[in-house]
Amino acid sequence: MATALVTTLVCVGVSLLFLLFAGYKENDSVMAHAIQAWDRVVPLIREGPLPKMLPDDSVKDIQVVNAQGKVEAATPELTGKGPIATFHADKANVRAERVLCPPQGLSGCSTVLAFKVYQPGGFWVLYLATPVVAWYGSGHAVILAVVVSLLVIAVITGWTFRDLTNALVPVNAIRSRMAEITATGLDRRVPVPKKYEEIRLLAETVNATLDRLETAYQQLRRFTQDASHDLRTPITAMRAQLEEALMHPDHTDWPAMSNEVLAGVERLQAIVTDLLTLARLDARAPLDRSPTDLGALVGGELKRRGCRRQVVHDLEREVFVDCDRLRVTRVLGNLLDNAERHAASRITVVVRRDGPTAIMEVIDDGAGIAPEHREIVFDRFTRLDASRARDAGGTGLGLAIAREIAEAHGGTLTIEDSERGARFVLRMPAVPKGEMVFANR
Numbered sequence: 001m002a003t004a005l006v007t008t009l010v011c012v013g014v015s016l017l018f019l020l021f022a023g024y025k026e027n028d029s030v031m032a033h034a035i036q037a038w039d040r041v042v043p044l045i046r047e048g049p050l051p052k053m054l055p056d057d058s059v060k061d062i063q064v065v066n067a068q069g070k071v072e073a074a075t076p077e078l079t080g081k082g083p084i085a086t087f088h089a090d091k092a093n094v095r096a097e098r099v100l101c102p103p104q105g106l107s108g109c110s111t112v113l114a115f116k117v118y119q120p121g122g123f124w125v126l127y128l129a130t131p132v133v134a135w136y137g138s139g140h141a142v143i144l145a146v147v148v149s150l151l152v153i154a155v156i157t158g159w160t161f162r163d164l165t166n167a168l169v170p171v172n173a174i175r176s177r178m179a180e181i182t183a184t185g186l187d188r189r190v191p192v193p194k195k196y197e198e199i200r201l202l203a204e205t206v207n208a209t210l211d212r213l214e215t216a217y218q219q220l221r222r223f224t225q226d227a228s229h230d231l232r233t234p235i236t237a238m239r240a241q242l243e244e245a246l247m248h249p250d251h252t253d254w255p256a257m258s259n260e261v262l263a264g265v266e267r268l269q270a271i272v273t274d275l276l277t278l279a280r281l282d283a284r285a286p287l288d289r290s291p292t293d294l295g296a297l298v299g300g301e302l303k304r305r306g307c308r309r310q311v312v313h314d315l316e317r318e319v320f321v322d323c324d325r326l327r328v329t330r331v332l333g334n335l336l337d338n339a340e341r342h343a344a345s346r347i348t349v350v351v352r353r354d355g356p357t358a359i360m361e362v363i364d365d366g367a368g369i370a371p372e373h374r375e376i377v378f379d380r381f382t383r384l385d386a387s388r389a390r391d392a393g394g395t396g397l398g399l400a401i402a403r404e405i406a407e408a409h410g411g412t413l414t415i416e417d418s419e420r421g422a423r424f425v426l427r428m429p430a431v432p433k434g435e436m437v438f439a440n441r
């Protein structure tokens with residue numbers, strides 16, 4: 001509709017200009033005929049002989065009126081009639097022009113031209129009457145302008161309509177596929193049209209979003225399955241123990257059984273606490289950041305918790321980070337727990353600075369983690385077979401939490417090569433000493 005409206009406005013404008021031009025041209029041609037007639041008749045008046053009846057080939061109505069106001073010659077239509085007009089040019093001019101409605105002896109409006117022709121007995125006047133030319137020239141010009149305008153409007157509007165309809169076909173296909181995807185499954189993708197760059201990009205973006213949604217959905221589903229499995233296992237065990245005890249109350253060692261059930265409850269509590277921590281990290285809960293000397297923090301924590309294994313540390317001082325101290329302590333705790341579980345005899349903890357990056361490493365001398373497992377151990381509820389066999393205590397959430405915390409600080413947590421055992425590396429942006437306000441707090 002907008003295209004039709006704009007095209008119509010443009011056509012009206014162009015048609016008006018065309019008609020003005022046509023009117024101008026028509027007027028020019030009428031004047032040219034009048035001048036031709038003047039050219040022909042004036043020599044006849046001056047040199048004679050002047051016939052009573054003048055030919056009406058270029059201008060139909062011509063009259064020659066003498067100094068006394070008598071008609072000396074005229075074209076057939078005006079023969080025998082009185083002068084069609086009485087005006088003439090003033091002294092300084094030869095030619096005068098007026099529109100008379102109508103001139104005497106004629107019907108309808110005409111443009112009458114009066115030329116003075118000087119004769120020995122006073123000046124004669126040559127009158128030429130031509131039809132008044134409309135501003136738009138002629139009816140033909142109007143018809144031409146209207147027909148061409150209608151054609152142009154029809155062609156442009158039709159072409160735009162067809163193009164728009166064609167462009168909307170893929171949009172419609174995308175819409176209906178999206179409706180199906182919502183209803184049935186996230187594994188389907190919207191069709192990507194080959195033409196129409198913007199719509200192609202839209203479809204590709206929609207498909208990329210669906211990819212991410214599907215991945216996130218699958219992760220969530222796996223996580224829910226794993227979580228419910230890990231919660232159900234200790235519950236089932238505790239239920240069996242309690243049922244057994246109730247069936248044989250006299251043969252039950254109640255304090256021992258209570259301790260076992262308590263251990264199960266503690267495990268459930270640990271899982272639920274870890275799940276809550278992950279949920280908070282997922283929800284991007286704000287960190288309680290404060291400027292911290294990483295070496296001092298790690299040193300303090302190592303002293304506080306003590307360790308079943310020999311711990312060697314190499315802690316560079318004045319490596320400052322802007323971090324949530326509790327959460328970074330949690331990362332260190334998780335890494336030390338793992339290292340204690342897997343080390344053969346010794347754990348090494350290093351804090352150092354590498355340009356703009358603060359680095360904390362926890363290295364043990366155990367069996368290590370194969371390169372192909374170095375990413376999956378960060379997935380939730382992932383426990384490698386060796387660990388399952390060795391110790392039923394872990395839930396497989398520790399490293400997932402540690403990595404989430406590292407990422408919340410704008411850092412990374414990775415497993416890197418080492419001569420022996422596993423080497424966990426935490427990297428965080430370091431803050432230059434000059435910018436620390438509360439260093440060594």
Ligand SMILES: Nc1ncnc2c1ncn2[C@@H]1O[C@H](COP(=O)(O)OP(=O)(O)OP(=O)(O)O)[C@@H](O)[C@H]1O
Nearest residue numbers: 338339342377383384387394395396397398399422
């Ligand atoms: N230092 C290590 N050496 C060898 N394997 C390790 C080490 N640290 C972690 N792993 C492997 O990665 C798995 C995941 O570790 P993660 O800390 O996430 O879980 P977890 O220690 O089993 O349980 P928890 O949730 O109690 O920490 C472990 O089960 C173990 O198989």
Ligand SMILES: [Mg+2]
Nearest residue numbers: 337338398399
């Ligand atoms: Mg762990």
